[in-house]
Amino acid sequence: MTAAPTVEPAGTPTASTAPRPSVRRRRGGGRLLPLATTVGILVVAELVLRSGVLGSEFPAVSSVVAALITEVSNAAFWDRLYQTVQSWLIGFSLAAIIALPLGLLLASTRFLFRSTRLIIDFLRPIPPLAILPLAVLLLGSGTSMKVWLVAFSAVWPMLFQTIYGAHDVDGVARDTARSYGLGRAQIYRHVVIPGALPYIATGVRLAATIALVVTIATELIVGSAGLGYRINQVRYGGDMTTMYALILVAGLLGWLSTAASRALEKRLLFWHPSQRQAGGGQ
Amino acid sequence: MMLEVTNLAKSYGDVPAIADLTFGVAAQEFVCIVGPSGCGKTTLLKCLSGLLEPSRGTAVLDGTTVDGPPETLALVFQEYSRSLLPWKTVLDNVLLPLRAKGLDKAEQRRLAMESLAEVGLADFTHAYPWQLSGGMQQRVAIARALAYQPKVLLMDEPFASVDAQTRAELEDLILKVRRHFGITVVLVTHDIDEAVYLADRVVVLTKRPTKVAEVIDIDLPDDRDQVTTRESPEFAHLRGQVARLIVGAQPGDADTTNVGVAS
Numbered sequence A: 001m002t003a004a005p006t007v008e009p010a011g012t013p014t015a016s017t018a019p020r021p022s023v024r025r026r027r028g029g030g031r032l033l034p035l036a037t038t039v040g041i042l043v044v045a046e047l048v049l050r051s052g053v054l055g056s057e058f059p060a061v062s063s064v065v066a067a068l069i070t071e072v073s074n075a076a077f078w079d080r081l082y083q084t085v086q087s088w089l090i091g092f093s094l095a096a097i098i099a100l101p102l103g104l105l106l107a108s109t110r111f112l113f114r115s116t117r118l119i120i121d122f123l124r125p126i127p128p129l130a131i132l133p134l135a136v137l138l139l140g141s142g143t144s145m146k147v148w149l150v151a152f153s154a155v156w157p158m159l160f161q162t163i164y165g166a167h168d169v170d171g172v173a174r175d176t177a178r179s180y181g182l183g184r185a186q187i188y189r190h191v192v193i194p195g196a197l198p199y200i201a202t203g204v205r206l207a208a209t210i211a212l213v214v215t216i217a218t219e220l221i222v223g224s225a226g227l228g229y230r231i232n233q234v235r236y237g238g239d240m241t242t243m244y245a246l247i248l249v250a251g252l253l254g255w256l257s258t259a260a261s262r263a264l265e266k267r268l269l270f271w272h273p274s275q276r277q278a279g280g281g282q
Numbered sequence B: 001m002m003l004e005v006t007n008l009a010k011s012y013g014d015v016p017a018i019a020d021l022t023f024g025v026a027a028q029e030f031v032c033i034v035g036p037s038g039c040g041k042t043t044l045l046k047c048l049s050g051l052l053e054p055s056r057g058t059a060v061l062d063g064t065t066v067d068g069p070p071e072t073l074a075l076v077f078q079e080y081s082r083s084l085l086p087w088k089t090v091l092d093n094v095l096l097p098l099r100a101k102g103l104d105k106a107e108q109r110r111l112a113m114e115s116l117a118e119v120g121l122a123d124f125t126h127a128y129p130w131q132l133s134g135g136m137q138q139r140v141a142i143a144r145a146l147a148y149q150p151k152v153l154l155m156d157e158p159f160a161s162v163d164a165q166t167r168a169e170l171e172d173l174i175l176k177v178r179r180h181f182g183i184t185v186v187l188v189t190h191d192i193d194e195a196v197y198l199a200d201r202v203v204v205l206t207k208r209p210t211k212v213a214e215v216i217d218i219d220l221p222d223d224r225d226q227v228t229t230r231e232s233p234e235f236a237h238l239r240g241q242v243a244r245l246i247v248g249a250q251p252g253d254a255d256t257t258n259v260g261v262a263s
Helices: A021-051 A061-072 A075-108 A110-123 A128-139 A143-167 A171-179 A184-222 A227-236 A240-268 B041-048 B090-101 B105-118 B134-147 B164-181 B192-198 B233-248
Strands: B003-012 B015-025 B030-034 B056-061 B073-076 B152-156 B184-189 B201-205 B210-217
Touching: A021 A061, A061 A075, A061 A240, A075 A110, A075 A143, A075 A184, A075 A227, A075 A240, A110 A143, A128 A143, A128 A184, A143 A184, A171 A184, A171 B073, A184 A227, A184 A240, A184 B090, A227 A240, B003 B041, B015 B041, B015 B056, B030 B192, B041 B056, B041 B152, B041 B184, B073 B134, B090 B105, B090 B134, B105 B134, B134 B164, B164 B184, B164 B192, B184 B192, B192 B233, B201 B233, B210 B233
Parallel strands: B015 B210, B030 B184, B030 B201, B073 B152, B152 B184
Antiparallel strands: B003 B015, B003 B056, B201 B210
């Protein structure tokens, strides 16, 4: 708590701009290590698969990469990718637009929170894919069904994290704002929402991943246009190598989503203990 | 009287925290409130600052009964790291309470800069609280309170979380600020030495359910010094007087020494 007073992370206006090579080198190493491990595993996989001990169902890494290159040079691939990403993002955004304000609203009064708790606790554990038949019945097997199902699945983590976050805002910070005569709206804007942000960010990251899973699963099961449908299609055609290539694409989408959330968290939560750089204060 | 507390009582459900408190604080006076641990000091401050509604009795601040956070009062908490907002810079933290006051931007900024200069932090406006030491963070909290231009400064064990040396510095800072602004200060502490060193009068409280055990005038000279004041025989005598009251404070035997309690 009583650490050196003037040690400040780079990026703040008053911070000294002296470079900190030790930190930078460590960070460089942090990026190199996982990369080296990944390459190593891929090389081992390639050798094992080429040796043929696992049988022919598992194509070699190099064949998968080759299939991927063939697949992405096809215009239809980009169309399917677009279909998947579009449903994913629209469904996710819809969920965010519903969950974040609703979460703040439900957290704002005890009455609302308690009166809605039972119904929310009941709806939440329903696996989104369990209501897939209902969704198809009501909305058909097209994009809008996919989008709503994705939204349904993504709404819960964001809703709950927002409520928990708003409830967990420091009582002292809230009392301070109140004692200075700030109104409800001002307290929400300056204290509650930023205070809940670490929780909300976690909810957003979880929701984005779940939304992607549900998007692709829906395409696989119902056959709505997208990557998932294509995975099933090449499997029926017996083209295992392309199937793996497409699975790889789905994995990349998930990785991108997590990387984007983490980058956003780093920007928005620079003040949070989990994001503060080494040497910054407490 | 700047602050008049009359028969104030607060219970949480059936559990009485404050039984009956009556005392007054004159304008520009420095009053310290001391009492045994868990005697409801924080409850009292919350009642005075309008964050809690008393179960009985009233607190009248500058002629107005407190029934919500008053505009003439600023509160400084012990937990500076929780009361300052980590996502706001030092300057934005100080500006925060001014948003509710309806001042124009330039005036808000002037007040904030002035009070930061007063506590010696003019060069740290763009730092974040968590980049500062504990003592500096509490200075920010004090600057924020001063920028609000209160008539009464309420402080809840403000120096309990910093080391001894920083504590002495902050004590002298608050004495300086009080002289400079002609502000009324009510400071709650469990530290008897601190109470005697800072105060014009010390209100000694009993254990729960809390009453006033005694009010002691501290007739030490006005310009106090960490070394000479604390080594004077008068200081030791007053200190002993307060300490005896706190050690002997029992809920039962408070009635005989109570000030201003009916029956």
